[in-house]
Amino acid sequence: MTAPTPVLQLDDLSRHRAGRPAVRNLSLTLDSGQVLGLLGINGAGKSTTLSMIAGALRPDSGQIRLDGEDFLEQPELARRGIGWLPERAPLWPELTVVEHLEAHGRLRGLSGATLCQARDATLERLDLNGMRRRLAGVLSQGQRQRLGLACALLHRPRLVVLDEPANALDPVQVAALRTLIRALAAEGTAVILSTHLLAEVTAVCDRVAILHEGQLRHDAALAGTDHQALEQVFFDIALRGAQQAA
Incomplete structure (x- = not known):
């Protein structure tokens, strides 16, 4: 039986x-349906990696495939198939919450009734209905983060790329984010979660990949791995890197 095509495949990516x-x-x-936690200390290459995966930064060499298609040659695949939330949600302060979603939807080819349905469903899912007409410029940081996430999910992408999504969220919102990520995975969406919080990885991820100095140093399933064991692996990788640099 032929193995299913991965949602995302990176081959010898360098930048x-x-x-x-x-x-x-x-x-x-x-x-499909996997949640990958991407860990690394500052400067490990996480944000550069996510930017390349999201199509915002072109690699110097290597290949990126989305559902088996090379999207470096077909940039529209990234626009349609990937939802990206950078560490700082890129919002226009003069637009309302609804206007943001409608603008993002049009950029991804949605229009008419399809756009309206996607907009309303996403507002409900991210608990943003009560601030539909509020300007982004007056939102709290946590509300801005939720709006950025709503924009990333609006077009129901095959792959969602999240860079420190729990930043500025209160404990209730963090719990809601974890529930959302689990729901996305259950629907078959692949998720990459970049974070410096080990608790976030152990709470929602199936696998963990650890980058150090731009190289993949650890990639393993999380089944049966607790927080303390993962913390030790992370510490050992960082320590070995520091000793090699000394």
């Missing part, structure tokens, strides 16, 4: 920034 290697020969796959 230099400011003349130095930020990501080196990174290869990963992610299947």
Whole structure:
């Protein structure tokens, strides 16, 4: 029986920034319904990796496939098939919550009744109905984060890429975010969650990948791995890197 095509496949992905290697020969796959936690200390290459996956940054070498298709040659695949929430949600302060969703929907090819249905369902899902007409510029940081997440999910992408999504969220909102990620996975959406919080990884992820100095140093399923064991793996990788640099 033929194995299903991964939702995401990275092959020998590399990228230099400011003349130095930020990501080196990174290869990963992610299947439908999987949640991958991406861990690494500052400067490990997480944000560069996510930017390449989301189509915002072109790799120097290597290949990215979405559902088996090379989206470096077909950028529209990233626009239709990927939802991306950067660490700082890119919002226009003069637009309302509804206007943001409608603008993002049109950018992804939605229109008419399809756009209206997607907009209303996403407002409900992210608990934003009560602030439909509120300007983004007056939202709290937590509300802005939820709006950014709503924009990322509006078009029902195959892959959702989240960079520190729990930033500025209160404990109730963090719990709601975890529930949402689990629901997305249950629907078959693949999710990449980049975070510095080990508790977030152990709470919602199936797998963990640890980057250090732009290289993949650990990639394993989380089944049977507790917070303390993962913390030790993370510490050992960082410690070995520091000793090699000394």
